[in-house]
Amino acid sequence: MDKLLIEGGIPLKGHVPISGAKNAALPLIAATLLAPGKHSFSNVPRLRDIRTMQRLLSYMGAESEHGEHFHIDTSRVHTTEAPYELVKTMRASVLVLGPLVARHRQAKVSLPGGCTIGARPINLHLKGLEQMGVEVQLEHGYVIANAERLRGATVSFDQVTVTGTENLMMAACLADGVTVLENAAREPEVVNLAEYLVKMGALIHGAGTPKITIEGVSELTPGIHTVIPDRIETGTYLVAAGITGGHLTLSPCRPDHVEAIIRKLEMAGLTIEVKDNTLDVQRTSSIHSVDMKTWPFPGFPTDMQAQFMSLMTVGDGVSLITEQIFENRFMHVLELKRLGASINLDGRSAVVRGVQSLSGAPVMATDLRASACLVLAGLAAEGVTEISRIYHLDRGYEAIERKLEAVGARIWRKQ
Numbered sequence: 001m002d003k004l005l006i007e008g009g010i011p012l013k014g015h016v017p018i019s020g021a022k023n024a025a026l027p028l029i030a031a032t033l034l035a036p037g038k039h040s041f042s043n044v045p046r047l048r049d050i051r052t053m054q055r056l057l058s059y060m061g062a063e064s065e066h067g068e069h070f071h072i073d074t075s076r077v078h079t080t081e082a083p084y085e086l087v088k089t090m091r092a093s094v095l096v097l098g099p100l101v102a103r104h105r106q107a108k109v110s111l112p113g114g115c116t117i118g119a120r121p122i123n124l125h126l127k128g129l130e131q132m133g134v135e136v137q138l139e140h141g142y143v144i145a146n147a148e149r150l151r152g153a154t155v156s157f158d159q160v161t162v163t164g165t166e167n168l169m170m171a172a173c174l175a176d177g178v179t180v181l182e183n184a185a186r187e188p189e190v191v192n193l194a195e196y197l198v199k200m201g202a203l204i205h206g207a208g209t210p211k212i213t214i215e216g217v218s219e220l221t222p223g224i225h226t227v228i229p230d231r232i233e234t235g236t237y238l239v240a241a242g243i244t245g246g247h248l249t250l251s252p253c254r255p256d257h258v259e260a261i262i263r264k265l266e267m268a269g270l271t272i273e274v275k276d277n278t279l280d281v282q283r284t285s286s287i288h289s290v291d292m293k294t295w296p297f298p299g300f301p302t303d304m305q306a307q308f309m310s311l312m313t314v315g316d317g318v319s320l321i322t323e324q325i326f327e328n329r330f331m332h333v334l335e336l337k338r339l340g341a342s343i344n345l346d347g348r349s350a351v352v353r354g355v356q357s358l359s360g361a362p363v364m365a366t367d368l369r370a371s372a373c374l375v376l377a378g379l380a381a382e383g384v385t386e387i388s389r390i391y392h393l394d395r396g397y398e399a400i401e402r403k404l405e406a407v408g409a410r411i412w413r414k415q
């Protein structure tokens with residue numbers, strides 16, 4: 001299994017190119033199941049999760065090619081099953097459920113298993129589909145969904161769910177009548193998906209607000225679309241500049257998608273200038289310890305909690321970090337402590353007391369964003385940090401060593 005070795009202590013300087021967003025590309029690829037034919041996307045990142053989604057759709061009969069652009073032809077989809085072997089490696093596979101049942105009136109999708117960041121059930125996806133007339137059964141670890149017709153319904157989510165909103169929005173596009181999604185996720189990835197669905201002929205209003213209205217149409221046609229820049233990758237490199245005391249420019253970015261992150265990092269002592277689609281970030285003072293709570297968009301994203309915690313480990317005081325989205329997203333804490341961080345966990349909060357410096361050590365990545373936080377801590381630590389299980393990192397950060405090396409980091413991969 002590959003490991004990453006990082007020799008810390010070098011301030012990063014230069015330009016980092018920002019890739020397309022994994023969590024925007026995945027639902028777009030799933031949406032191609034709604035309309036048979038050739039779809040084409042630009043700015044799709046080269047990541048393990050994208051390859052998993054490709055494998056899943058190819059199992060169903062779609063043909064795809066990831067060159068300069070991502071092309072996928074869904075004309076010959078012949079099965080509506082998403083098998084356990086593929087779903088277990090990536091929970092986002094559940095995004096095929098809505099499109100399959102909407103277009104084929106049936107789907108058999110493996111239930112995603114446990115996850116290191118929380119229970120992550122899909123009850124809200126299933127409840128919403130049932131409200132739309134889908135008969136849902138759970139058998140042998142699979143969700144079996146059947147429907148004579150999908151009918152529009154008013155679905156009020158008990159909790160904001162990103163993929164739940166995406167699944168139901170896609171299903172509603174081909175339902176009879178009007179669907180209203182209340183307490184819907186407002187994440188930019190939901191908006192990026194809605195924009196593509198509209199290009200395909202869907203009638204959607206309100207994406208990006210808590211109330212999305214979808215008027216069903218009888219069919220959709222394939223189109224062309226661009227994936228938005230990855231706001232979590234952007235935030236991760238903002239922290240990389242801060243934690244190493246460096247100076248980076250990042251582009252192409254969507255500053256409007258990272259406002260909460262920018263505000264929090266400015267409070268922590270980073271200077272961030274926004275110019276069109278470029279962010280210029282440097283640290284000109286010590287790192288200030290500030291409190292942070294995760295929220296659904298437009299709040300501070302849970303996918304940046306671990307990386308922000310890395311920064312706070314070397315803050316000038318005490319920071320209280322509260323995780324409000326996932327109940328178990330603190331697996332990185334014990335690993336950060338191996339690097340010399342002072343952190344106490346109290347339920348859904350972590351009390352982080354800043355230390356003078358971190359010191360390199362062997363650590364283990366437990367999930368995607370936890371891996372990123374260990375890379376950041378390793379970049380700041382004295383000596384060498386060896387991170388194992390970095391396959392997690394490869395799921396969501398395109399060419400991370402190359403990007404970091406290009407701005408001065410001493411980082412290399414060991415097989």
Ligand code: EPU
Pocket residue numbers: 023026091092118119120121122123124125126159160161162163164189301302303325326327368369396
């Ligand atoms: N929830 C339920 N029932 C459901 C759905 C969600 O109880 O049916 C709960 C979850 O357990 C969680 C909360 O609602 O406590 C929010 O979960 P959400 O459904 O929004 O998460 P998701 O859609 O499974 C997406 C991202 C995650 C990101 C979360 C929150 C994708 C493919 N994944 O997951 O990204 O953390 O939204 O923003 O879009 C990552 O990229 O590292 C990642 C984990």
